[in-house]
Amino acid sequence: MTEAWRPDDDERSRRAATGPVRVRVPAKINLHLGVGPLRPDGYHELNTVYHAIALYDELTARRGDTLTLTMEGEGTGELALDDDNLVIRAARALAAHTGVPAHARLHLRKQIPLAAGLAGGSADAAAALVACDTLWGTNLSRDQLAAIAADLGSDVPFLIFGGTALGTGRGETVSPVLARPTTWHWVVAIADGGLSTPTAYRELDRLRADGAAPPPLPNADALLAALRQRSPAVLAATLGNDLQAAAQSLRPALAATLKAGETAGALAGMVSGSGPTCVFLAADAAGASRIAAELEAAGVCRAARTATGPVPGARVI
Numbered sequence: 471m472t473e474a475w476r477p478d479d480d481e482r483s484r485r486a487a488t489g490p491v492r493v494r495v496p497a498k499i500n501l502h503l504g505v506g507p508l509r510p511d512g513y514h515e516l517n518t519v520y521h522a523i524a525l526y527d528e529l530t531a532r533r534g535d536t537l538t539l540t541m542e543g544e545g546t547g548e549l550a551l552d553d554d555n556l557v558i559r560a561a562r563a564l565a566a567h568t569g570v571p572a573h574a575r576l577h578l579r580k581q582i583p584l585a586a587g588l589a590g591g592s593a594d595a596a597a598a599l600v601a602c603d604t605l606w607g608t609n610l611s612r613d614q615l616a617a618i619a620a621d622l623g624s625d626v627p628f629l630i631f632g633g634t635a636l637g638t639g640r641g642e643t644v645s646p647v648l649a650r651p652t653t654w655h656w657v658v659a660i661a662d663g664g665l666s667t668p669t670a671y672r673e674l675d676r677l678r679a680d681g682a683a684p685p686p687l688p689n690a691d692a693l694l695a696a697l698r699q700r701s702p703a704v705l706a707a708t709l710g711n712d713l714q715a716a717a718q719s720l721r722p723a724l725a726a727t728l729k730a731g732e733t734a735g736a737l738a739g740m741v742s743g744s745g746p747t748c749v750f751l752a753a754d755a756a757g758a759s760r761i762a763a764e765l766e767a768a769g770v771c772r773a774a775r776t777a778t779g780p781v782p783g784a785r786v787i
């Protein structure tokens with residue numbers, strides 16, 4: 471746990487927002503996802519490069535007498551809006567940490583699909599921390615919010631920061647990757663239905679135990695060097711995801727999606743995180759639009775979207 475920080479009540483109410491606070495938060499992909507051994511705490515040691523892309527959820531926080539959550543968009547009717555929801559858990563965690571009442575009316579507009587390997591739930595938790603911090607006037611630093619975020623999920627700290635960052639530990643320890651500003655053009659192929667993250671990790675352990683998994687990825691040095699070169703073709707050659715074999719084993723149809731992206735001219739394609747979303751790197755914006763149209767026409771995904779990266783993490787707009 472992080473050390474509690476309790477702002478002076480008068481100072482806090484001066485800073486608290488009176489009107490609605492709107493926060494936009496991106497999805498993440500992993501440019502490199504190296505999965506190490508299973509740890510005694512049930513998590514795997516990771517060496518990953520996170521990358522935030524311009525596919526967004528939006529969370530609006532308003533003053534209220536209790537804590538409520540409503541939603542629209544992706545996953546409406548499927549996602550429970552009760553105390554288990556990561557948005558509610560994030561709001562309560564911030565309230566507990568700062569000693570303020572967890573009172574807010576929260577509304578989520580969701581574009582990031584559920585259980586897709588894009589960290590949608592983690593993104594919403596990061597958005598809730600930033601939105602409630604502004605609404606309540608608790609004014610924590612990004613580092614303080616990231617420390618609370620780590621208790622909510624391995625990907626949540628990254629989504630506080632965004633950009634491109636190295637993730638270690640179980641993914642919760644993030645440090646920014648310094649590279650000259652470059653915009654990369656991605657295509658995101660959204661699948662029908664989701665994949666459970668713990669199931670994908672378990673499947674990787676099973677494949678490894680059976681000697682049926684590809685060799686683990688080396689460290690991310692080649693990818694980090696490629697990011698500095700700003701050439702999509704160079705970056706394409708270094709993308710990699712240890713969980714891809716597990717996602718493909720659980721969802722054999724992903725092979726056709728990956729093949730279709732390659733046929734459409736993608737420089738590289740891979741499963742995003744624990745899947746089942748596939749992401750493709752395009753040479754430029756026009757290439758990304760063409761690949762997205764071809765993927766949809768081929769019927770190998772529910773929807774294909776273009777998205778640039780990197781973009782900032784959860785921000786008030």
Ligand code: C5P
Pocket residue numbers: 512513514515516622623624625639640641667668671
């Ligand atoms: O941290 P988070 O709650 O998002 O993780 C969900 C699940 O994914 C964990 O309970 C664990 O089964 C798996 N996981 C893992 N190793 C990681 C991160 C997640 O095995 N580094």
